[in-house]
Structures are given as structure tokens and as C-alpha cells.
Amino acid sequence: NAGVTQTPKFQVLKTGQSMTLQCAQDMNHNSMYWYRQDPGMGLRLIYYSASEGTTDKGEVPNGYNVSRLNKREFSLRLESAAPSQTSVYFCASSVSRDRAQYFGPGTRLTVL
Amino acid sequence: QQPVQSPQAVILREGEDAVINCSSSKALYSVHWYRQKHGEAPVFLMILLKGGEQKGHDKISASFNEKKQQSSLYLTASQLSYSGTYFCGPMDSNYQLIWGAGTKLIIKP
Numbered sequence: 692n693a694g695v696t697q698t699p700k701f702q703v704l705k706t707g708q709s710m711t712l713q714c715a716q717d718m719n720h721n722s723m724y725w726y727r728q729d730p731g732m733g734l735r736l737i738y739y740s741a742s743e744g745t746t747d748k749g750e751v752p753n754g755y756n757v758s759r760l761n762k763r764e765f766s767l768r769l770e771s772a773a774p775s776q777t778s779v780y781f782c783a784s785s786v787s788r789d790r791a792q793y794f795g796p797g798t799r800l801t802v803l
Numbered sequence: 804q805q806p807v808q809s810p811q812a813v814i815l816r817e818g819e820d821a822v823i824n825c826s827s828s829k830a831l832y833s834v835h836w837y838r839q840k841h842g843e844a845p846v847f848l849m850i851l852l853k854g855g856e857q858k859g860h861d862k863i864s865a866s867f868n869e870k871k872q873q874s875s876l877y878l879t880a881s882q883l884s885y886s887g888t889y890f891c892g893p894m895d896s897n898y899q900l901i902w903g904a905g906t907k908l909i910i911k912p
Contacts, residue, residue, distance in 0.1 A: 733805070733890055733902040734845070750901075781844055788898035789833065794844035 693717055695795035697782050703801045704772045712767040712798050714782030722785045723765040724749075724792065725757060727778040734781065740765055741788055772802045804828050806893050808903040815881050815910050823876040823906045825891030834867050834874040835892035835900060838885075845890060848876075878908070886910045 695716045704710060716723065721742045726734040736749030740759040754776060756768045765784075769776060779799050783792040806827040813821055825834065833852045837845040851867035851874060862879045874893070878885055888905040895901075 733904045735902070736900075789894065791835070791847040791850060792837075792845075792900075793847065797844055 695782055695784055695793055697780075697795035697798050699798060700796065701799050703803065704769075705803055706773060708772050709768065709770050710772065711769075712780055712782075712800075713764070714766065714795060715764045716782075716784040716793075716795075717763065718784060718786075718793065719762070720784035720786055720793075721762070722788050722790075723759065724783040724785075725755070725765070725767045726781045726783065727751065727776075728781060728797075729778050737767065737780075739788075772800075774802045776800065777802045805901060806891055806903045808889075808891055808906050810906060811904070812907040813909070815908070817883060817910055817912050818880055821878045821881060821908060823878075823889050823891075823908075825874045825876070825893065825903055827872045827893040827901075829872065829893065829895050829901075831867075831869055831872055831893050832896045832898070833894045834865075835894060836865055836874075836876055837890045837892065838887045839890065839905070840887040848889075881908075881910050883910050883912060 698713045724739045725737040728734050735751050738757040740746045743762045746757050758766045779797045781797045782795040785792045809824045836848040839845040853869045865876045867874045888907045890905045891903045892900045
């Protein structure tokens with residue numbers, strides 16, 4: 692069991708460039724999440740998908756879009772990267788929204 | 804509103820005990836606790852549901868008082884492996900989990 696996988700592990704972008712972060716889980720979980728974590732801070736929810744076919748905004752959705760491609764995969768897209776989006780991005784999944792969340796290893800993104 | 808965790812940081816000797824507190828201003832459905840080691844992803848520890856539930860995980864246990872909207876994490880006879888940052892995540896009835904800022908725990912031999 693791989694659990695939750697994320698690609699890429701590291702990425703450097705220039706301001707204005709776009710990119711998509713990929714996330715997949717093999718635990719047959721219904722709910723998936725995208726978080727960002729800034730240095731020394733807690734996690735902030737960007738978007739979540741309670742179940743396949745649905746997505747909702749979290750605490751900090753501006754500048755991001757998501758796609759729940761199927762039950763396994765949930766991608767996060769930055770259309771026009773800004774230096775304020777420099778952060779570590781974590782994808783997570785859970786059986787349902789009220790249950791334990793399991794995290795991928797993270798993507799370390801730097802926007803110059 | 805972000806829950807308040809205290810203390811922000813604590814340094815212990817191996818074998819000592821610690822308590823981490825989490826307080827929310829909102830009515831709670833449950834409280835999640837996670838641990839994150841430096842450079843790694845958060846790892847789930849436990850969930851506490853309404854009813855003053857206490858749960859345990861090795862020598863790590865926790866309590867939840869929904870009337871006071873508070874939860875506490877207890878680490879007894881701490882081990883070096885307990886080092887990391889502990890996050891509480893109170894969850895409201897809409898299943899919105901709001902993460903605290905974390906408590907950094909350093910265990911020295």
C-alpha cells in the first residue's frame with residue numbers, strides 16, 4: 692500500500708507560471724484535501740472534495756483550482772503563480788470528512 | 804477562528820511528562836490530534852468524540868471536554884521519538900477541521 696502519493700516533491704516556478712500538483716490515494720477513501728503549510732505555521736485548507744464529483748473551497752482558495760479526477764486522484768492547479776504561494780503543499784485523504792486524515796509526503800514549492 | 808494551543812513550545816528530559824492544551828471558541832463535534840516531525844507530513848494520533856471521551860495511544864492519551872470546548876493531550880514517560888510538533892484540530896458539526904498553530908515538543912536525552 693502506497694497510501695497517499697504526491698508529485699512532484701520539489702518545484703521552482705517563476706512568477707506567472709502555471710503548474711499542477713498531483714495527488715493519488717489507494718485506500719479507497721471518499722474525501723480528499725489540499726493544504727498549504729507556511730514555515731512555523733499550522734495547516735490551512737485550500738480545497739477539499741468530500742466525495743467523488745464534488746469540490747468545495749476551504750480557508751484559502753484564492754489563486755488555486757482543483758479537480759477530483761476520479762475517486763483516487765485530486766489535483767491542485769496554480770494558474771499564475773505568485774511569490775505568496777511559496778509553501779509546502781500537502782494532500783490528504785480520509786474515509787469520510789469526520790475521520791482521520793492521512794497525508795502525502797508534500798510538495799515543496801518555491802515561486803521566484 | 805483558529806484554536807489556541809498551549810504551550811507554544813516545551814523542552815523535556817526523556818522520561819518526563821507533558822500536557823498540551825487546545826481551546827476552541829466554537830462548539831465542537833470532535834477533536835483530532837496529529838504529530839509532525841521536522842520535514843515530514845503530519846501523522847494521525849487520535850480522534851476524540853463528544854462525551855468527555857478519553858483515548859490512548861501507547862503512553863499518549865487525550866481528553867475532550869465539549870462543554871468547555873477544550874482538549875488536552877497527555878504524554879507520559881516521554882521518549883525521544885515523541886519529539887515533533889503536535890497539532891490539534893477541532894472539528895465543528897459541519898465537519899470543518901480548523902488546525903491549531905502547533906506545540907513544538909523537544910525531548911532531550
